[in-house]
Amino acid sequence: MRLSVRHRTVYAFDAPMRWIVQSHRLTPSVCVSQRTIAWNVAADGGEIGASFVDGAGDAVRTLTIAGPVDRVEVLVEGEVETTDTSGVLRNHREAISPRVYLVPTAATHPDRPLTELAAAAVKGASEDDALGRAHRIAAAVADAIEYAPGATDAHTTAAEALEQGKGVCQDHAHAAIALAHLCGLPARYAVGYLFAGAGEDGVEASHAWAEIFIAGLGWVGFDVANRCCPDDRYIRLGSGRDAREAAPIRGISRGGAVEALDVDVTVSSSPSRSQTQQ
Amino acid sequence: MYDGETLREAYASVDAWVKRTPPEVIAQKQQEAEALFRRIGITFAVYGEGGDVERLIPFDMMPRVFTEREWRKLERGVKQRARALNAFLHDVYHRAEIIRAGVVPADLVYRNEAYEPAVVGIDPPARVYSHIVGIDIVRTGPEEFFVLEDNCRTPSGVSYMLENREIMMRMFPELFRSIRIAPVDDYPEKLRRTLASVAPPKCESEPTCVVLSPGSFNSAYYEHSFLADQMGVELVEGQDLFVQGEFVWMRTTQGPKRVDVIYRRIDDSFLDPLCFRPDSMLGVPGLMNVYRSGGVSICSAPGSGVADDKAVYTYVPEMIRFYLGEQPILKNVQTWKCADPADRMHVLANLKDLVVKEVHGSGGYGMLVGPASTAEQIAAYAERIKAAPDDFIAQPTLSLSTVPTFVDSGLAPRHVDLRPYCLVGREVHLVPGGLTRVAMREGSLVVNSSQGGGVKDTWVLAD
C-alpha cells in the first residue's frame, strides 16, 4: 500500500524562547515492510544538526533553534510504500541485544495485578511456543484495558492503566511490555503512523504498539488496541523501552515559558503504481 | 609494614625524624597541616548526616612508602587492568564477544542498571570509555596485592593525592632532600593531555576541554575546581553549555565557544534530560545526540559503570586473559556471589568471618564487616541477603598491611588501602603515587572517608 503522511506539530510559547533543542525520531525505519519514496522533516527557523542511527536502528536527528521564537512548527511530509509482513520486523539493522529489553522502566514496572494477568494469560500455553504466548499476552491486555481516550495521560504507567481498566494505545503497549517481561520475553515500545481507512482521517493516525522478541523470528509487532499485528497500514518510525524513550519528538523548554502543543496527523492512501496497473 | 630492606630504610628515616623531634613539635606540625587544609578549603560532605556536613578528612603525616620495584609491579598490574576494562566496555557495546564466548553471563551485562543502550555502537576516540580508572588496592604481604574494586566512572580523591604531597613538601623539606621521592605534580598536565588525545573526529584544531561539575553544592566541588584550575580549563555547569547544530557550545562573554572534550563529574542519568532523566537541571539537553554523532567527547563515556559493578568485578581476571591474552598481575579478592545458591549458602554460614557488600553500593555504606559485628547485626544482615540475594557479594576479611600512623598515643599501626589513578587516552599513564586511605580506628578495616577514614601521602622511592 502506498501511504502519504502529513504530521504537523506546533509548539506555542507564552514568552519568547531561546536555545530550543529537540531530538527527532521521525524517519521511517529501514526494513522489508516499508520503502520510503519521499520524506521530509522541516522546522521553520531551525537547524537540523547532530544526526545518527542509534543502537536500535532508529535514525535520530537534532533540531536546534537559537531563537528567540514564540512558536515552533515541525512538519513531517512523505510517502511510503508498505508491505504486509504479519508484524515481523525483517531486515532491520540494529545492534542492541534483545536481552536489554527485559529491563522494566517506571512506565512498565510490574505490580501484583500485572503479574497475575501475565500468569493467567499464558496459563496452559506451551513454554516452547513463544509466539503463541505473545498473542495471548496481547489478547489479555486488550480484554483487560478498554480503549477509552482521555482516561489516561502521557505519564500513566502500565500498572495504573490496568487498575483503571481503560486507556489508549500507549497504555496497551506499556501493559503488553510489562506482561511480556513477566513471561521472560524481551519487549519494547514502537511508534509510527497508522492508516485508519478512508473517512477516518485523524483517528489515532499517530500510533504506538508493542514489539515482542520471538527467538528464531525476531521482533514482532502487536497492536493490542486493534487486536492485530502491524500490516501494510502501518509505518514504523522507531522504538524504545517505553513511550518516553521512543517518542518521535523529545524536547525541552527552559526559561519558564508555558508551552501549548497542537498536533495534527493525516495518513492517507495514495494509489500506488503497482495497484493502478492491476 | 617493615618488610623489604629499602622500605624499612625509608620508614627508618622518617622514624629517625620522629625520634629526634620533640612530641610537641610533632603535634604542632600536625596542627599546621590541618590548618593548611582548612585554609585551602578541602572539605568533603558526608551523606546521611544533618547539620554541618562540610568536614576535613583527617590527614596523617606519616607517609605510605613503596620501593620502585614494588611500584613497577603495581604499575604494570594497574595498567593491565585499565586496558582490559576498556576493552570489555568496547566489547559489550559492540559485538559482545566475551558474552558469546560464554565467559561473562549475558544478564550480568544486559540487565545491569549501569548498562546504557543509548551508547550501543558508538566508537569513542581511541576506543576508550573510562579515561580515569581508579583501582582500590590492598596489600596482604610483601609481594601480594589484591584489588578490592575498580572505579571506571569518575573516581574522586586525586586532589588529595596532589594536596597531600604539597603539604608534605612544605612541612618536611629535609626529608624530600634526603630521600628521592618520585614526583606526582604532573598529574593535571597528563590528565589534560589524556583528555585532548580523545578529542572527537570533528575537532580539527587544538581541542577545548572543560570540567563539567554539578555545582558548588556538590561534595567534590573542591576537586572539580582544583582540577580545572590546575589544567587551565574552564569549570562549567550544565547551564553554561548548550547544543546548537552539530556541536556543544559554552556560553562566554565573547560569545559561544565550541567545546570538544567534556570531563564530566556528574552521573550518567543527569547528563542529558532529552536522553536520560527528564527532570535533570544539571545536564545539557541534546548532549547525547552530539556525542553519538561524533561532535564531542565525554569522559568517562556514559555507560562505563557497567565495568565497575561489584558483580562484574569477579570477571576482571577473565577479561584480562580474554582480551589481552595475559595472566593477571594483580589478584582479585575471592568473591562469593550471593546470587549463586551454593555461594549464598557458604556466605550465610560464614557471615562472622566475611565482609559483605552491596553490589551497587559505594563509599563503604551498607556493608557488613563480620568479625566486627554483633550477633544481632549479623542476623539482621542475613535477612537482607535472603530478601535480595542478587544485590550482595561477600569477600574474606584480608589481613591488610598496616603502616605507622600518628594517633593520640603516638605512632601506631593502622590498616591502609591505595587508590592509584590510571589515565587512559591514546597512551596509558600512571603517576607514581595515589591516594592512601587509612582506617584511623585501631583494628578497623574501613578506610572510607565517610566512615571516619583518613588520608596519607604516598611515596614511591626513586632508585
Place this chain on the structure above:
Amino acid sequence: MLSRTAESLYWLARYMERAETMARLLEVGYRMAMMPSAAEGYRNEWASLVAAAGSSEGFEAKFGEDYRQRDVESWLFFDRDNPSSVIACIETARQNGRAVRTALTTEMWDALNGAFLEIAGIEREPRTEALLPKLCEWTKRQGALLRGSTETSHLQNDGYDFLNLGYYIERGDNTARILDVKYFVLLPTTDMVGGTIDTYQWTTLLRSLSAFRAFHWAYGGEYTPRKIADFLILNRACPRSLLHCSGKADFHLARLAGAYGRATFAHDRIREIVADLSDARIEDIIGEGLHEFLTRFINRNAALGQDVADAYLFGPQ
C-alpha cells in the same frame, strides 16, 4: 570568560553596592529622626526611606502602613523577606562570590566572606539605639574593604570590568532613587523649598552620600535644590553623580569592546546616556521636572543592565 562567571561578578558588585546604599539610607533616617519635623512628623520620613529603597509594598504587607522606626530598621537591615536588606544583599553577594570562588583573589574572598561571617554575629546582638549608627558604619566599611582589595589584588581584566559595571550601574540607580524620593516625597509642595527643615534634610542627604564636604568645596554657600541636583546629577567629579557613574560604565564597556574586539548594543546605549547627560543643563532638567528626568534615567539605566546581560549571554537561557 564564562558568561556565568561574568554574571556572578556583576551581581556580586551590585549587591555589595546595594547593601551600602541601604546603610546610607538608614543613616539618613537616623539623622532625620533626631530632628523634630513639621507637618506629619518623622513617620513620613521613614516611609520615604522605604520608598527610596524600592520596597514599600513588601514593608506594608508585613508591618502595615504605620512606619515605625524599629520596623524600618529591621526591614532594611536584618529582614531576609526583603531581598534588598543589608543582610540579604551581603548573603547574595557572598553566594555569587562562592559560585565563582576561583575568579576572586584570596583578599577579595576574605573581605566578602568576612562580611558574611560577621553579620551573623551582629544579628545576634541586642538591638539598641546605639547599634544603628554602628551598623551603618560597619556596612560601609565592608563595601570599602571589598572595593579596596579588588583594586589592589584583582587582575584588571574583563572580570574587573564586569565587577565595575555592576558597581556603577547599581550606584547610578541608587543615587537617582534617593534624589527622587528626596524631591518627590519629602517636598510635595514647592513652597517648602528653601525652608530650614529643607536645608537640614538636604545636608543630611549629602552627608549620607558622603558628599557634604565635597559639595562645599565644589559649590560653597547656600544649599539650593538647583546646586544639589547639579552636584548629584551632572558633576563628573562627584563619585556618586549620575554622570560619573554612567561615565565609568562607559569606560568599562569600552575596555571590554577593546579586549573582545567587538562593540554591542550596550555600547550604543551607554554612549547615548553619557552624551545626553553631558549636554544637559540643570535648568533644563528642573524645567522638565526632576522626577520625570530621574524616572527616565532609572529606566534607561535598567535597560543598560539588560543590554549588558544580553550582550554577554547572562542568565538561564
